[in-house]
Amino acid sequence: MTQESWMEGTLAAPLLGAVLALIAGRSAASAIGILTALVGSAASIGLAFAVSRGGSFRYAVGGWGAPLGIDLRVDALAAVMLAMTGVVGLCISVYAVGYFRGKEAEAASSRTNTGPAWLFWPMWLMLWGGMNALYLSGDLFNIYVALEVVGISGIGLIALAGGSAIAAALRYLLLGLAGSLLYIVGVELLYAGYATLDLEQLRQRIDAQPSTWLAAALMTAGLLAKSALFPLHFWLPPAHGHALAPVSAALSALVVKTGFYLLVRLWLDVFAALGTEHVTTFLGALGAAAVLWGGVQALQQERLKMMVAYSTVAQIGYLFMLFPLASMSGSLTGALLLAVSHAMSKAALFMCAGSVLAVYGHDRIQSLQGFGALMPMTAAAFALSSISLIGLPPSGGFAGKWMLLSAALAGGAWWWAAIIVLGGLLTAAYLLRVLAFAFLEPVVASSTRAPRAMELTSLILAGMAIAMNFALLPLHDLLHAGGAR
Amino acid sequence: MSGDTLVLDLVLAGLLVFLAWRLLTLSDLFKATVLFIVFGVLLSLAWVRLNAPDVALAEAAIGAGVTGALVLDALRRLDARGPADEAQPLRLNLPRLVGALLVMGLGAFLLWSVLSLPPGWRGLSSETAAAMPRSGVVNPVTASLLNFRGYDTLLEIAVLMLAVLGVWTLNAEPMPPAEPAGPILDVLVKALLPPMVVVAGYLLWAGGHAPGGAFQGAAVLAAGGILLHLARPFNVANRGVVRLVIGFGFAVFLLVGLTLATLGGRFLELPERHAGILILMIETAAMISIALTFVVLFVGNARDNAGRDTS
C-alpha cells in the first residue's frame, strides 16, 4: 500500500464508522465501533511506518492544491500523534464495549433504561475522525473545522453522563466556542495579510506585521483555552471528572493534545520567522505554573476521577515546557514521548477509575481501601500508569522527562529542570496516596466485578506506557526520517 | 460608499449597532428575542450591501428564521417553568469594563487592519476565477464549498450531524401541550408548505449559478417542517428512518469522495466532466439531511414520559 492509501484510510475510517454506527443504531453500533477502531488504528500505525520509510508528504484533497484547495501534510509529528490516537483509541473502544455492557447489565437488574448510551459510538468515532483530520491538516481553516468536529462531539460525549455533567458540558461548549472564535479571527487576519490558508505557504510569507502578531496572539489564546493550559484550565476538571469513564479517557488522553499539537505547529514552525523567544518562554512559564498548580490541586481532591482530571492539568504543563527548550536537541523527541506515554497512562488511569466506580459505586479515595485485593488487575494498571506519570524508570514518562531534563541542563536552564523534578515529586505524592489505600486490608467485600475487558485494557495501556521507554530510539529515527522541522 | 447609498448604509449600520446594544441590555428576554430576530433580518440586508448574497440568504434563513424559532421555543420552555428570574439588566462593573475595553480595542484594531489592506486586495479571487471552468458550476461560492474546499464542507456537515446526536443525548422535558390548531393556521400551513418545498428545490438548483445551495434550501425546507410541527406537533425520535435521513448527506458525500479515491483520483477529487452532476447529487443529499437536522433540533428529544435522567 502507498503512503496515500494509508492516509486515506486513517482519514476516512472513523468518519465512515461514525455515520454507519449512527444509521445502524443501538443494535449494531458497538460492533461497528470495534470494527472501525481496528481498521482505523491499523491504518494510522501503517501510516506511521510509511512515513518512517518514505518521509513526509503532502496530499491535495480534491486535487486542487494550496492555496485554492486544501493540502494535507503528513510528517513525523503528525504521524506520531495519529498513531498515538490510533492505539489509545482502539483500547478505549474495547474498554467501552465492556463498560457499556456492564451498564446494561446493571440497568437490566434495576429495571431502568440505559437511555441513549449507544450514541457514544457515533460521537466517539466522529471525535476520533475529527482528531485525525486535525493532525493531517495543513490548512488553517480546515483545522478550524476539525476543531469544531472535535469540540462538538466532545460536548455530546460529556453530556451522555447526564445529571451534573450537563452543566460541565455546557461550560465546555461556551469555552470551546469562545476559543474557536478567537482562533478564526486570527485566521481571517492571516488570510487578509497573506492570501493563503496553507501552513507551509504561510511560513514562507510571514513577516512581523502588527496584524500578524495580533493574529498569532488571538489564535494562541483560543488554542490555550482548548488545551486547558493554566490559567485557562478551569473547565477541564468538571468536564473530565463528570463524564463517563471511556469519555474521560478519550478527552484527557487525546483531545487536550490537539491544542498542544497546533501550538507546536504554529510557534515552532509557521511563526518561527517572527522571532518568538519571549512567546516560547511565556508558554513554558504557563506550563511550569500548570505543573505546580495542577499537582497541588490533585493532591487535595477527594474523588479519584477529579484527582486524575487535575493530574491532566499538571501533565499538560509538562508538554508546554517544550517551547522554551525547543532549540535544544532531543527536546521534541522528549516532549512527544511524554505526550504519547501520558496519553496511555492517563487513559489507563481513567479506565481504572471507571472500573473502581463500577465495583464500588463511588470513587471517594478515602473509602477505596483495599481495592488492590479486590481488583488486582486494576490496581496493577494503576501502579504501572503511576510509574510512567511520575517518571520513574523504566517507562515512557521517564524517558520523555529525561530528554527534556537533559535538554534543559544542556542549555543551562536549571530552573526548567527544577520544575520538572518538582512536578514529578508532586505527581508521586498524589498517585502514591491512592496506591497506599489500594494495598491496605479491604474493608468491604464486594461481589460485583468489573467486566474483564475493562480491567484488561487498562492493564494493557499501562503496560504500553511502560514499554514506551524503549520507543525512544525508534521515535528519534522517525522524527529524523519524517522531517518534522 | 457613494452618495447614492450613503443614507441607506448609514441607517442600516446605525440600526444594527443600536439593536446589538439593546439586545444585550434588555432585561426582558421576550423583547430581546424579538430584537434578535429583527437583527437577523437586518444583518442579512447588510450582507446584501456587502455584495455577499449567498451569506445574506443563509443569514435570513438560518440566522433569523430557524434560529429565531429555536430561541422562541427555548423561551417557551423557560416560561413553562414558572416565573423565571428575569435576566438582570447588564450593569457595568470593573471586569466588564476591562472586557469591554479589550473587545473595543480589538474591534478598533480589526477596523484598522481592514482599512490598511492594500487597495484592490483580491484574496484568492484570481486563482478562483482561473479554476472556475474546471469546477463544474458557475457560482464561485458553490465551487468553493463543494469542490475546491469540499472537504471542509464534509466536516461541517459532520458538525450538524453531531448537533442532532447532542440533542438526542439530552432528555428534554416535553413541551406543554398547545392549543389545537385553528382553521386559519391550518389554511396557512397548507398554503405555505408547497411553495416552501418548491423554493427549497429552486434554491438548490440555483446554487450552481446563483446564490443558493444546500444549506439555504435546507433551511427553507426545515422552516416547512417546523411550521407543520407548530400546527400539529409530531415526534422525530431516533428511529431507524430518521437516523438514516440524518446520516444520508454525510454518507453520500463521504462515499463519493472515497469512490473517487479508489478510482485513481484523490479523495474528493471531482472529475471535471462529472463535477456538476456530482455536486448536485451531494447537495441534494445534504439538503435533505440538513433540513431534517434543523427540524430535529427544533422538535428536540421530548420523550413520551417525563424526561428521566439516564446517567
Added chain:
Amino acid sequence: MGPSEWLSMVMVSVGVFFFIAGSVGLIRLPDVLTRLHALTKADNVGLGFIVLGLSLQAGSLLELMKLLLLWPLALLASSCACYLVAEATLLQSRRGPGARRHVR
C-alpha cells in the same frame, strides 16, 4: 426616463408611504387590535405597491414571476399571522390578565 419609469417611481413612493403610515400607526394607535389593523395595511398594501412598481421594471420573465409570486405569499402570511395574533389577544383578554395559555 420613459413613462414606465415614472409610473414605477410613483407606485414605489406610494408603497413606501404606506410603510411609514403603518409604522406611525404602530406607534400612535391606542390598543393592540387597532395597531394590528394599521400594520396589516402597511404589510399588504405597501409591499403590494412596491412589488407592482418594480415588476414594471423586471428584467426577465422569471424575475417577474418571482415578484408576482412573492406578494400573494406575503399577503397570505401576514394576514394569517395577524389573525392569529388577534385571536391570541382576544383569548388572553377573555381569560384575564396573568393567565397562561397552556394552563387549561
Added chain:
Amino acid sequence: MTEFMFLMAAAVLGSVALGLWRVVRGPTRADAMMAAQLVGSGGVAVLLLLSHAMGRAHLVDVALVVVLLAAMVSVAFVRRLGPVRGDDGTE
C-alpha cells in the same frame, strides 16, 4: 432612478426603525410580535428595492426566503408565546 430606489429603501428601513420603538416599549407581547412582522415585510421591501437599485436580480430569491421564514417565525411566536401577560397595558 437608482438613487431614488436607494432612498426609498432607506425610507422603508427608517419606518422599520420607527416600528422597533413598539418592540422596546411594549406593552404587550402582541406588539412586539407585530413589530417583528413589520421587519419581515420591511426587509422584503428593502431587498426588492435593492435588487433593482444594485442590479442584482437574484436578490429577489433572498426576499422570497425572507417572506417564507418570516411567516414561519410569526406562527412560532403565536404558538409558542401567545400573549401571556394581560393586555391593554397591564404588564
